[in-house]
Amino acid sequence: MVGAFALHRALIDALVRRNAIKDSRVEAAFRAIPRHLFLPDVPLAEVYRNEAIPTKIVDGEAVSSSSQPEIMATMLEQLALEPGQRVLEIGAGTGYNAALMTHLVADTGTLISMDVDTDLVDGARAHLAAAGIEHVRVVLGDGGLGCPDGAPYDRIILTVGAWDIAPAWLEQLRPGGRLVLPLTVGGSQKSVAFVRIADHLVSASVTDCAFMSLRGAFAGPPTRVVLGDTPDLRLHVRDPAAVDAAAAYDLLKSAATDLPTGVHVIGGELYGGLVLWIALREPGFCWLEAIGPQADARPVPPLFALAGKYRSAAGVFGAGSAGFYMRPPGDRIPGGPEAEPRPFELYVRGFGEGAETARRLCEHAEAWDAAGRRGTAGLRIRALPIATGHVPAAGEHVIEKRWTRLVLDWPGQAGRGGSRST
Ligand SMILES: C[S@@+](CC[C@H](N)C(=O)[O-])C[C@H]1O[C@@H](n2cnc3c(N)ncnc32)[C@H](O)[C@@H]1O
Incomplete structure (x- = not known):
């Protein structure tokens, strides 16, 4: 031993x-x-793996x-x-x-x-x-x-x-x-x-x-909508009170259409980059996640996973339609933090009426790619007390929280118009 x-x-x-x-x-x-x-x-063998250990x-x-x-x-x-x-x-x-x-x-x-x-x-x-x-x-x-x-x-x-x-x-x-x-x-x-x-x-x-969330009086606002009769499938949205959980669950179990975006990526670029890009531009930005041993059997498009116990995908949810980024249909999701980054063609899985949401996600992927795939590298964040006014300059994005206004930009990278969100 x-x-x-x-x-x-x-x-x-x-x-x-x-x-x-x-x-x-x-x-x-x-x-x-x-x-x-x-x-x-x-x-000991678990202690000395490069992994988080729940206690x-x-x-x-x-x-x-x-x-x-x-x-x-x-x-x-x-x-x-x-x-x-x-x-x-x-x-x-x-x-x-x-x-x-x-x-x-x-x-x-x-x-x-x-x-x-x-x-x-x-x-x-x-x-x-x-x-x-x-x-x-x-x-x-x-x-x-x-x-x-x-x-x-x-x-x-x-x-x-x-x-x-x-x-x-x-x-x-x-x-x-x-x-x-x-x-x-x-x-x-x-x-x-x-x-x-x-x-x-x-x-x-x-x-x-990716850390667990702060508890207590300074915790963030609720985001979770439980779908179905077990808590292992969840949608995270900005306004969970506005979501009809039963209708959302039915929507995600309905027939879906998969669209290729033509953009090739690795998982890390998506989490740090395209996810931020759509979150800054789409009020219906959401995560869909499944936890526990049944995670692979849940209707979460294959994007991010931890071997057999966690699966999640980012996208946009609205009444009657939803779309999520995913790997090519049938592709294997590499598991574990040591997995080699492997490029894949990004797809979008669309659910519900029309294909408008899915098409928009394809357009976002193309626009993010054309704008130089902005992500965590080169990102600057300024945090101002919320009472401090700030008029966004070209290329700046403002996120308003409860106590703080975050101003995001990429100094040294060409700007393409600002935005304001929460
Ligand atoms: C990922 S663990 C921290 C790991 C730790 N630094 C270590 O080396 O083992 C996160 C911790 O934050 C604590 N926590 C959550 N909300 C908190 C709060 N409002 N104030 C202080 N600690 C909090 C949790 O109880 C939990 O123990």
Whole structure:
């Protein structure tokens, strides 16, 4: 049997080899702190896969997990920690990320990590103690309020997905400090490293990610419509109250038409790029997802999947018609985070009256392609307090949230007209 030491080393070696860890200080932190001390009940072979591991499930839904090591490394690099800094983490979970951060801020740094459930806080404290790490304060509370008694912070990191930027995070960050968080930006999540400049934030780097959502008073608005009689098939829309779930389910079980777009893509380009493109332009933007062992048998067009337990597709939903992007009919969906990106011709599956929605999705794919396939690379996000007015310039897109106005642009790439959405 291969022991923890060898498995740990093999995982970090693999992450370094594939350039998922680039910074030697982040590499040293990962080498110094073994993940299994934070997942004591998980078999070692699972612990040392480059995958997220759910650690707390409520009503069939994971509400806490140890994040995928690769995205943890990316976010730690975005956070750019220095010895001696004051750091707030929202989403203590197992305590593993906090432990990695103590290595980076060293003995002179200060680290507070928050979580909303007593059992998770107790668990994180116990794991940190087992790893011999003493200088992390694990605090029970809603991270949406931050932790005022440790402020101002040089760095704030969320390891849980936010829909908006809560006012406390900006207020408790010192000018010039960094906020790194998974943020919903037009239909998908981006891990954004923001730098505070006076009363607003400007992104220093943006990358794609997929985290579970923040709970509590600062959670985003509901999006989910359950279709059918089990909760494993869901439509996510901007206004779930406006959707007739039974009619939507019937629509998705009806005969469909598949149209080729003529555009060849890889999955990552879609999640970071075309999904954002349609979310910024289509009020009926939606995700359709199926979870659990029956996922492959549900009427979700094949676009994204995790071997036999998750399937999702992005598209547009309206009364009486819907359309989704998908892989060519009959194509295999590569599973798992290690899967090689393989180009495929993008198709659209249309349901319901006329083919108008499906045709529009084809046109969007062509327009996105013709505009240089804008996506996460080169994207700049400015986050302004909502009360700050902003008239979008050519090429800027504005997304209005509850507390924040996000202004998106691609400096250095030619603009094609702006937009405003929520
Ligand atoms: C992906 S896990 C974090 C993983 C963790 N950093 C680790 O290394 O194990 C997300 C965590 O965010 C926590 N969370 C959700 N909403 C929260 C909130 N409002 N305030 C603080 N923590 C929250 C969840 O309970 C969960 O433990």
